Amino acid sequence: MANLYTKKSSNYKKLGPKQETIDFLLNYSKALRVVDYQEIKFETVLN
Amino acid sequence: MEQLLQDSALVEQYLAGDEIALETLINRHSQRVYSFIFSKVFDKDIAEDIFQDTFIKVIKTLKRGAYNEEGKFLPWVMRIAHNLIIDHFRKNTRMPKFEGNDDFNIFSVISDNALNVEKQIIKDQVEDDVRRLILELPADQQEVLMMRMYKDMSFKEISEITGVSINTALGRMRYAIINLRKIVEKNNIVLTNQ
Numbered sequence: 265m266a267n268l269y270t271k272k273s274s275n276y277k278k279l280g281p282k283q284e285t286i287d288f289l290l291n292y293s294k295a296l297r298v299v300d301y302q303e304i305k306f307e308t309v310l311n
Numbered sequence: 312m313e314q315l316l317q318d319s320a321l322v323e324q325y326l327a328g329d330e331i332a333l334e335t336l337i338n339r340h341s342q343r344v345y346s347f348i349f350s351k352v353f354d355k356d357i358a359e360d361i362f363q364d365t366f367i368k369v370i371k372t373l374k375r376g377a378y379n380e381e382g383k384f385l386p387w388v389m390r391i392a393h394n395l396i397i398d399h400f401r402k403n404t405r406m407p408k409f410e411g412n413d414d415f416n417i418f419s420v421i422s423d424n425a426l427n428v429e430k431q432i433i434k435d436q437v438e439d440d441v442r443r444l445i446l447e448l449p450a451d452q453q454e455v456l457m458m459r460m461y462k463d464m465s466f467k468e469i470s471e472i473t474g475v476s477i478n479t480a481l482g483r484m485r486y487a488i489i490n491l492r493k494i495v496e497k498n499n500i501v502l503t504n505q
Contacts, residue, residue, distance in 0.1 A: 279346045281362045286337055289366045293333050298374045305375050 318384040325373060337366060340385055344392055351396045361399060365392040437502050444494050445487075452487035455480050 292309070299306040318339075324332035344365060349358040368391050372378050378387075426434060445453055454473060458464045466484075470477045495502060 278342060279349055280342045281345045281359055285359055285363050286334075286341060289337060289363065289370065290330065290334055292367060293370045293374075294330055296370060296374055298371075298376075307371065307375075 322373065322378065322384055326376070333370070336384065340388060343385070344388055347389060348392055348396060352399065357399065361392060361395050364395050368395075440500065440502060441491075444491055444500070447494055448487055448490055452483045452490065455483040456487040459484055 295309045297308045297310060299308060318336065321332040321336050325336070341362070345358060345362050348361045348365070349355070352358050352361065365388060369388055445456060448456065451473075455469055458469045458472070459466070464472075466477050466480050469480045473480065475483075494500075
């Protein structure tokens with residue numbers, strides 16, 4: 265078998281945010297309510 | 312194009328209250344947005360923070376009903392990320408960060424504008440060199456330059472003392488400077504203190 269002189273970099277890792285960050289964002293989205301009151305928008309975060 | 316349409320459809324679904332649509336959107340673009348941020352800040356934690364702030368802004372804008380760029384979801388998110396990256400760098404230049412190690416150097420906070428010994432010696436030397444160069448000038452030019460620069464006299468005073476018109480005094484000053492420059496260039500003299 266022919267020798268291969270190219271070596272794949274072993275530590276190749278896709279860049280991306282942590283799962284915790286994504287979970288936080290999804291929970292934040294679920295908790296956030298925007299209430300309209302006479303042309304004013306109120307943001308409320310429900311825990 | 313299909314992807315863009317899907318994005319706008321997902322945005323619509325999210326606006327209608329479907330939280331899963333947001334999850335799909337975030338998962339679809341997270342890698343691209345995160346890589347973009349990371350490529351600018353080169354720090355995983357900071358990239359994570361900016362990524363989070365970007366999507367918090369996205370969620371707020373969507374929920375407020377202020378999003379009006381249909382079909383351009385990703386470029387919009389990227390622009391928010393870009394602005395937050397700029398904010399991050401601005402904040403860091405305004406408030407320089409100090410590493411919390413024990414060998415804290417007070418001189419990194421306060422600066423001393425006074426010349427140090429070496430710079431003072433160089434300054435004295437440069438001033439000496441300039442005086443010697445002035446002696447190379449023709450007498451009339453030398454006279455005007457000395458009065459103007461070292462005695463701080465006005466051209467009116469100079470003209471009265473030397474008995475020439477103000478214009479002649481100005482002309483002599485001009486030629487004095489031109490000739491000084493020529494001497495400096497000819498002899499490759501460096502008159503700077505850096």
